Amino acid sequence: MHEMGIALQIIEIAAASIPAEMKPVQVETIRIRVGKMSAVIPENLNFCFEVASKDTDVEGATLCIDEVPVVARCKSCNHQWTLSGPAFRCESCQSGDIELISGQELDIVSIEIAT
Amino acid sequence: MEIQVVKKVLDANLTVANQNRDRFSRHCVFAINVMSSPGSGKTTLLEKTLTRLAPEFRAGVVVGDVSTTHDAERLARSGAPVVQVNTDEFGGDCHLAAHVVASAIDRFDLDQLDLLIIENVGNLVCPAEFDIGEDAKVVVLSVTEGEDKPVKYPLMFRVCDVAVLNKIDLLPYLDYDRNAAIDYIHQVHGGMPIFELSAKSEAGFEGWLDWLRNGIRRKIGG
Ligand SMILES: [Zn+2]
Numbered sequence A: 001m002h003e004m005g006i007a008l009q010i011i012e013i014a015a016a017s018i019p020a021e022m023k024p025v026q027v028e029t030i031r032i033r034v035g036k037m038s039a040v041i042p043e044n045l046n047f048c049f050e051v052a053s054k055d056t057d058v059e060g061a062t063l064c065i066d067e068v069p070v071v072a073r074c075k076s077c078n079h080q081w082t083l084s085g086p087a088f089r090c091e092s093c094q095s096g097d098i099e100l101i102s103g104q105e106l107d108i109v110s111i112e113i114a115t
Numbered sequence B: 001m002e003i004q005v006v007k008k009v010l011d012a013n014l015t016v017a018n019q020n021r022d023r024f025s026r027h028c029v030f031a032i033n034v035m036s037s038p039g040s041g042k043t044t045l046l047e048k049t050l051t052r053l054a055p056e057f058r059a060g061v062v063v064g065d066v067s068t069t070h071d072a073e074r075l076a077r078s079g080a081p082v083v084q085v086n087t088d089e090f091g092g093d094c095h096l097a098a099h100v101v102a103s104a105i106d107r108f109d110l111d112q113l114d115l116l117i118i119e120n121v122g123n124l125v126c127p128a129e130f131d132i133g134e135d136a137k138v139v140v141l142s143v144t145e146g147e148d149k150p151v152k153y154p155l156m157f158r159v160c161d162v163a164v165l166n167k168i169d170l171l172p173y174l175d176y177d178r179n180a181a182i183d184y185i186h187q188v189h190g191g192m193p194i195f196e197l198s199a200k201s202e203a204g205f206e207g208w209l210d211w212l213r214n215g216i217r218r219k220i221g222g
Helices: A003-016 A042-052 B012-026 B042-054 B070-076 B096-103 B153-157 B168-171 B176-187 B205-218
Strands: A027-035 A062-068 A070-073 A080-082 A098-102 A104-112 B003-008 B029-034 B059-065 B082-086 B116-121 B136-142 B160-164 B195-197
Touching: A003 A027, A003 A042, A003 A104, A003 B003, A003 B012, A027 A070, A042 A062, A070 B082, B003 B012, B029 B042, B029 B059, B029 B205, B042 B059, B042 B070, B042 B116, B042 B153, B042 B205, B059 B070, B059 B096, B082 B096, B096 B116, B136 B153, B153 B176, B160 B176, B176 B195, B195 B205
Parallel strands: A027 A062, B029 B116, B029 B136, B059 B082, B059 B116, B136 B160, B160 B195
Antiparallel strands: A027 A104, A070 A080, A070 A098, A104 B003
16 A cells, blocks of 8 residues: 555655744645546545654644546547546547546645644 | 645655666666566566576566565576565555665666566556656556456556566466457557567567567667
C-alpha cells in the first residue's frame, strides 16, 4: 500500500509550509488534488495520514481531497472530453492517440491554519 | 488562514528519479523498469532475456522483492550482477521508489553495463505511480490472468511503453480471449507495442529482444 509513502510526503511538505513564526499552530485542513487516474485510494490515504501524522506539526489536520476528473484530448482530431471509464479511445474518431490533460494529479494545494 | 502550497506530492521522488536518469545517461546504460502482478512469469522472462542477450550486451539486474531472495538467486545464475532490494523497510513494500533504486545502483559499476533491468515488486497499482528514472517502462501480463487487467489497472497500462503478453504456450489449454486482451490494452493505451511470447518455450522472443537491442543501441550510441 503506497498510500503510506504518499501520506509521509504530504506531512513533510505541509509541515514545511507552516511559517516558522506561527509554530506551534493547529493545522485544520490540508487540501490536496488527486487525479482519478492516480493509483491512490482516498480511504487508504486518509487512514495512513491519520496514523502517520501523530506527533507531527500537522497532527489533527483533516485531509481535504479534491478528485480531479480524467480529461483527454485526441491528437488526431483535437476532440476533448471527460472520461467516465478506463477506455482511452477518442469518442469522436476512435483514434487511440490520446493525450491526458488531467487525471494524474497528486498535488498539495494549500493548508488551512487555525487563527 | 489559508496558506497556498501548490507542490507535487511526489516531487521528492521525482528529483531522485531525475538524478538516476542523469546517471544512466552519463554511463550510457539503458534502464528498464519491469512491472507485473505476481505470477506473471516475469522472473522467467528476465532469466531467459539475460541468457539470450549475454553474448551481445552486459546486463545487470535490480530485484525488488518484499522479503525473499528467490528471484535474485534465479537471476544470478545467468551470470549477470544482481542487486536485491527488500522493500520492507521503506514503509510500503509495494513498489520501488527512486531513492531505493538510487542506493541499488551505487552497488554496480555502471561503466561495465549496457542494460539495467529493474524488476519491480509484483503489483499493478503502486509501481505505476513512481518514476524511478528508467528509460522505458514494461508491463508483463500473462494469459493466465483475466483479459480485463488493463482496464482494471489503467494507470499501469497508460504509463508503460510496451507490454509483454506471456505464457502464450498455454493458450491451447485455456479459455482465454487474446484478441479481447489486446483490445483492452489498446483501449487504455492506443498503439502500445505488445510482444506475445512464451518465456518458457521462447516462442515469440525475437520481437522482444529486438526491442531491447534497439533501446540499448540507441543509448550506448552503437
Ligand atoms: Zn479523435
